[in-house]
Amino acid sequence: MPYQVLDGLFYTKEHEWARVTGDTAKVGITDYAAKTLNDIVYLTIPSAGQEVKQLGSFGTVESIKAVSELYAPLSGTVTSTNQELTNHPELINESPYEAGWIIELKPSKFEEEKKSLLSPRQYEELLRSLDAEHQD
Amino acid sequence: MKRTPLYDFHRAHGKMVEFAGYEMPIWYTSTVEEHMAVRNRAGIFDVSHMGRVNVTGPDAGRFVESLFPTWLGKQPNGKSVYTLLLNKDAGIVDDLIVLKMDEERYLLVINAASKAKDLKHMEASRGGLDSKMDDITDFTTMIAVQGPSAVEALQPLTPLPLAEMKRFTHSSSTVNGVGAIITRTGYTGEDGFEIILHDTTSRAMAVWEALMNGAAPCALGARDSLRLEAGLPLYGSDMDEATNPLEADLGWVISKDKQSYVGWERLASLMQKGPSKVRRGIIMNERIPRREFKVTDNAGAEIGMVTSGTFSPILKKGIAMGYVKAPSSQLGDAVKVVVRDAPSNGKIVKFPFYDDSLYGWKRKPHQ
Numbered sequence: 001m002p003y004q005v006l007d008g009l010f011y012t013k014e015h016e017w018a019r020v021t022g023d024t025a026k027v028g029i030t031d032y033a034a035k036t037l038n039d040i041v042y043l044t045i046p047s048a049g050q051e052v053k054q055l056g057s058f059g060t061v062e063s064i065k066a067v068s069e070l071y072a073p074l075s076g077t078v079t080s081t082n083q084e085l086t087n088h089p090e091l092i093n094e095s096p097y098e099a100g101w102i103i104e105l106k107p108s109k110f111e112e113e114k115k116s117l118l119s120p121r122q123y124e125e126l127l128r129s130l131d132a133e134h135q136d
Numbered sequence: 137m138k139r140t141p142l143y144d145f146h147r148a149h150g151k152m153v154e155f156a157g158y159e160m161p162i163w164y165t166s167t168v169e170e171h172m173a174v175r176n177r178a179g180i181f182d183v184s185h186m187g188r189v190n191v192t193g194p195d196a197g198r199f200v201e202s203l204f205p206t207w208l209g210k211q212p213n214g215k216s217v218y219t220l221l222l223n224k225d226a227g228i229v230d231d232l233i234v235l236k237m238d239e240e241r242y243l244l245v246i247n248a249a250s251k252a253k254d255l256k257h258m259e260a261s262r263g264g265l266d267s268k269m270d271d272i273t274d275f276t277t278m279i280a281v282q283g284p285s286a287v288e289a290l291q292p293l294t295p296l297p298l299a300e301m302k303r304f305t306h307s308s309s310t311v312n313g314v315g316a317i318i319t320r321t322g323y324t325g326e327d328g329f330e331i332i333l334h335d336t337t338s339r340a341m342a343v344w345e346a347l348m349n350g351a352a353p354c355a356l357g358a359r360d361s362l363r364l365e366a367g368l369p370l371y372g373s374d375m376d377e378a379t380n381p382l383e384a385d386l387g388w389v390i391s392k393d394k395q396s397y398v399g400w401e402r403l404a405s406l407m408q409k410g411p412s413k414v415r416r417g418i419i420m421n422e423r424i425p426r427r428e429f430k431v432t433d434n435a436g437a438e439i440g441m442v443t444s445g446t447f448s449p450i451l452k453k454g455i456a457m458g459y460v461k462a463p464s465s466q467l468g469d470a471v472k473v474v475v476r477d478a479p480s481n482g483k484i485v486k487f488p489f490y491d492d493s494l495y496g497w498k499r500k501p502h503q
Contacts, residue, residue, distance in 0.1 A: 038166055039169075041168070041449075042424050042454070062447065064167045064168065064171075064357060064361050064449075065162070065446070090168075093166075
């Protein structure tokens with residue numbers, strides 16, 4: 001697999017991840033999403049205090065060529081956003097799971113909603129099926 | 137889908153997409169890296185998908201003169217001319233470069249996606265003139281070498297003294313031992329060359345690989361962001377048959393003392409009243425404008441539409457070209473581009489978007 005998938009994270013079919021620590025969750029896009037978009041140059045994201053809904057669009061991430069919606073892995077209230085990305089959106093390409101996190105939120109229905117998210121193994125399976133589609 | 141002679145390199149190193157019927161790379165490493173390589177040093181592009189058509193014969197000069205709004209017969213041999221192919225309503229059928237080899241031989245470099253209709257349009261306009269057109273696209277390979285270090289990147293491979301060549305001229309020579317036409321043209325805003333190799337074999341691939349000693353491989357993504365940052369329109373996106381040269385801000389290609397080419401009567405009347413919309417640049421304070429986004433004046437009244445938009449790696453801002461109402465819209469006007477329901481602030485600016493004393497072919501030499 002040419003794309004990194006980390007253990008211990010929850011994934012969406014739309015290629016976002018959530019890392020739940022205590023009662024907060026950091027959210028970002030996966031290595032696959034970052035590599036597919038290529039150069040990330042611009043983000044539109046909510047500010048702290050805003051509510052997001054599971055699988056609702058909470059912003060956009062843009063490359064030179066394209067715009068891509070961001071979908072929230074979990075419902076909740078945004079507690080902070082990654083300020084580094086304002087001047088260095090390329091952090092998402094360089095480090096999609098660490099320095100390139102996008103928002104942090106306080107999940108409101110984690111126990112219920114986690115059932116509809118993908119495990120690392122399930123997400124790898126999804127990537128394999130996408131990869132197969134793109135073979136000649 | 138068609139493949140260029142350099143396909144194996146693209147497949148091994150690039151992310152592939154379909155473009156005008158060809159399998160082409162959209163990027164190798166990253167569009168921003170490739171873009172900056174061309175602005176700061178040199179990059180190479182496979183442009184073999186572009187159409188190359190020889191127009192030859194005793195009447196070749198009269199034939200091309202009857203097609204284009206720019207004088208070609210008066211040009212010296214060895215001149216490369218950017219011009220437009222028009223229909224009788226002065227709509228733009230294509231934009232192209234015409235290489236004048238001599239009075240009876242011209243080489244046209246046209247857009248890949250327009251090739252079939254261009255050939256049909258030109259043949260229909262030929263009348264009884266003794267001239268023929270030969271599509272040599274599949275028998276040649278075309279590589280663009282672009283950037284401030286283009287001379288240094290190409291010179292080791294050719295005996296032609298490149299520094300002495302003027303922009304928009306061409307010459308026959310060899311590159312890495314392969315027969316070639318070298319023209320000092322390109323579509324990135326930078327100085328550079330386009331090489332038409334009379335070869336499609338591994339010898340063409342060897343030229344590409346030898347050029348990599350002095351230039352970075354660059355793909356379609358960077359080609360698009362570079363031409364947009366330079367303010368150069370892309371046929372099919374920024375102009376089409378419903379657009380005339382005055383609207384497209386390409387009135388400079390029209391030789392004012394020339395008549396009797398396809399579309400000139402209509403153009404003459406258009407020039408009297410001036411265009412009602414015109415292609416302009418818009419630089420944004422925030423957000424990235426994209427194709428088909430609406431442009432409004434500061435009060436919110438619609439004045440136009442974006443035809444190409446991207447993020448400028450040099451300016452680190454969103455930039456667009458599009459059409460705005462004329463003559464009411466002026467350079468420097470504050471406007472808004474509606475980005476997914478959010479009216480976002482921008483300003484009408486001249487092309488190119490970058491400071492041309494720092495970037496592009498007019499830049500001052502480094503100290």
